Amino acid sequence: MLQDKNIVLGVCGSIAAYKAATLIRLLVKAGANVQVVMTPDATNFITPLTLSTLSKKPVLVDYFIPETGEWNNHVDLGLWADLVIIAPASANTMAKMAGGLCDNLLMAVYLSAKCEVYFAPAMDLDMWKHDATRENIVKLQSFGNILIPPGVGELASGLSGEGRMAEPEEIVAFISSSLKKKLPLADQKILVTAGPTYEAIDPVRFIGNHSSGKMGFAIADQLARLGADVTLVSGPSAQKSKQASIKRIDVTSAAEMLEACLLHFQNSVACIMSAAVADYTPAHPVQQKIKKADNYLHIELKQTVDILSTLGAQKTNGQVLVGFALETNDEEKNAIKKLQMKNLDFIVLNSLNDAGAGFKKDTNKITIIDKTLQKTTYPVKNKDEVALDICHKIIELIKR
CATH class of the missing domain: 3.40.50.1950 (Flavin prenyltransferase-like)
Structure with missing residues (x-):
């Protein structure tokens, strides 16, 4: 404070x-x-x-x-x-x-x-x-x-x-x-996810993505500044929270992130799922390091449990659930499909085709689409400012 x-x-x-x-x-x-x-x-x-x-x-x-x-x-x-x-x-x-x-x-x-x-x-x-x-x-x-x-x-x-x-x-x-x-989110419990997940192939290798966690950490910091009691579930990330009041839970895999989210979602007035969760995980991770042998290595993959859909199915009246859509083509169409299928209150869309958006950058360019399909597009901003725009939308929905 x-x-x-x-x-x-x-x-x-x-x-x-x-x-x-x-x-x-x-x-x-x-x-x-x-x-x-x-x-x-x-x-x-x-x-x-x-x-x-x-x-x-x-x-x-x-x-x-x-x-x-x-x-x-x-x-x-x-x-x-x-x-x-x-x-x-x-x-x-x-x-x-x-x-x-x-x-x-x-x-x-x-x-x-x-x-x-x-x-x-x-x-x-x-x-x-x-x-x-x-x-x-x-x-x-x-x-x-x-x-x-x-x-x-x-x-x-x-x-x-x-x-x-x-x-x-x-x-x-x-x-x-x-x-x-005096703050608009005083004592409101809010859950945020950030960063990537790593899905183990063997003890030294994994399937992951390029997410740095910057966007999720910025959202968590802004929510805390606005008075919220924030629980941040983070995949592997070098980012650090600026607000000492944030409760951070470190996880590695999609399964671990699901477990942490289920533990805290029920008591949260809002959940912002900004983590880049793996869609697939190795079906049979091995316990010993795989030695290089043949020219090709075949890894069987299975779908991870969709955390956003799982929370959307459990969401009660009064809870706000927010998802992210990072797209490369048919951006709005894909974002709206995700919004409706997963029972979200709004979705934050960004496109890798937009300059200033994407992984590891200090800036982002977003469009917020709510469940009435009202669309608000913002210019390129640094991620702290983008996070504040997202927080203002959350406040608007919580105060209704």
């Missing part, structure tokens, strides 16, 4: 400022770009050098840098940020936020921000319970700011109770969950 997000992390004067170091590490590990803005008092608790080293960006404290005369532009920072997180948020800073006071750079960035603002209070028990603090929290929430509730535990004063800043792991989990709930 935090991949490529621009985050302004505001650090205030509180003993809990030491937790900002861990929070930055977690945000950066999640793929976020973190710009730290500290209040002057915060620098008494943890050094800007520590936080700049972890964030890989200079920490900003003042409006101006006297040595260079440079201005830290709070308006630009507010526009740059996808999220503002103020952690720890001291009682003093929350009072300034509630009252619109602007006596330091962090408050100027806060007042300039166009994005969501999260705040994680940190203070002693009596300060947390004070009526003024409670009123300020209510006021901040009325502005649309999002409270990350403090925990209960030992406080700096020696007291024990509420007011302890949430742990960095809890903050990241809270924000990720909050962001995910």
Whole structure:
């Protein structure tokens, strides 16, 4: 959820400022770009050098840098940020936020921000319970700011109770969950297949195809970005998912892919079968390497179980099933036949005759044909963009 997000992390004067170091590490590990803005008092608790080293960006404290005369532009920072997180948020800073006071750079960035603002209070028990603090929290929430509730535990004063800043792991989990709930595919279970299958002839040889898995992996990544709980069943592929939340299941043969799909299909709201599954497999694979002998080697082949047809026969109302058709001739005719025979909701057609389409490329050119035979043709795009077009069609069908 935090991949490529621009985050302004505001650090205030509180003993809990030491937790900002861990929070930055977690945000950066999640793929976020973190710009730290500290209040002057915060620098008494943890050094800007520590936080700049972890964030890989200079920490900003003042409006101006006297040595260079440079201005830290709070308006630009507010526009740059996808999220503002103020952690720890001291009682003093929350009072300034509630009252619109602007006596330091962090408050100027806060007042300039166009994005969501999260705040994680940190203070002693009596300060947390004070009526003024409670009123300020209510006021901040009325502005649309999002409270990350403090925990209960030992406080700096020696007291024990509420007011302890949430742990960095809890903050990241809270924000990720909050962001995910707003996405169009939040918590929808979706199954994706990708890559080729390898059908064993003997222990060292196989029948396969040229599929790299790029298209299927791009679809899985885009679905995860849109909030889906994605299970990716992949044949042999060097591709890697960009989204850590994706559950990947590696298989080799068509039979193994069928088994994995049957295990997860029933609980999936949608299934996108982008794998290039072998149509035939050796009828009698041997256990020892076949030695070269005669000029000709005859291998008897048998049909594999058609995974797409099997899932199409099991599909229930409300499930969306998507297939792919890579064709070399009579493209639309063959794609429509496959669409109707296999009970698909739509099929993604691409032709090896189109420049920019085909195996192992970073681009693709597709036509989507749905079960009403409505056709949408797209220009050549990179596969991430193609994947997003396919995802938008899935969202359209799921939301009906």
